[in-house]
Amino acid sequence: TISSLLDEPLRNITRLDKAERKELIIKVLNLVGLKSEHGRRLPHMFSAGERQRIALARALILEPVCIVLDEPLSALDISVRSQIVNLMLELQKTLGLSYILITYNLQVIRHMSDQLLVLCNGQMVEYGPTQQVLDTPKHPYTKDILKNKSKNLKTHYVEDASFPGCIYCDRCDLVAEECYTKKPSQQLIDDHLVSCHKIKATDGSKNS
Incomplete structure (x- = not known):
């Protein structure tokens, strides 16, 4: 019962x-x-x-x-x-x-949420106040989700855990050479934490 x-x-x-x-x-x-x-x-x-x-x-x-x-x-x-x-x-x-x-x-x-953490295959790509992340997304993966660009984004993830670069590089429109060789650090951009080589922090922001 x-x-x-x-x-x-x-x-x-x-x-x-x-x-x-x-x-x-x-x-x-x-x-x-x-x-x-x-x-x-x-x-x-x-x-x-x-x-x-x-x-x-x-x-x-x-x-x-x-x-x-x-x-x-x-x-x-x-x-x-x-x-x-x-x-x-x-x-x-x-x-x-x-x-x-x-x-x-x-x-x-x-x-329902105040803070939003966006994960791509278990790795953080963006984090910040929910309204800001949804209204002004920074990371290409977040933007693709909000545009409903693909119903099966998971098939484009890099599955190899030892891969040295960005988890989303095979799918990203902004991909560059460094995206395949180095994991992006977290940058504070307009109150968002963003993990992306191509999205640059504004003045006064810090890398982590």
């Missing part, structure tokens, strides 16, 4: 007694918009949106300060997505949570 799923980490990690655990389970179910009687049901009895609420309850049961959200809306219908986004934002406000949001959904990124 859902209650047993929520109870397991409490039994294994906390020193709460049975009554205290039951009280906390009901509290967390209510937080995510479910009722206490939902705890007696099995996961397959719920809709996709309700199962996502259960997933949030499982993440919240140990009262974390930070939750990793890995494509939290990918399996949901469009009609349900806004409900889950609003729920996550409300939980963040109510509980003082921080989220690490992993997603390709640009609308969700713009709506």
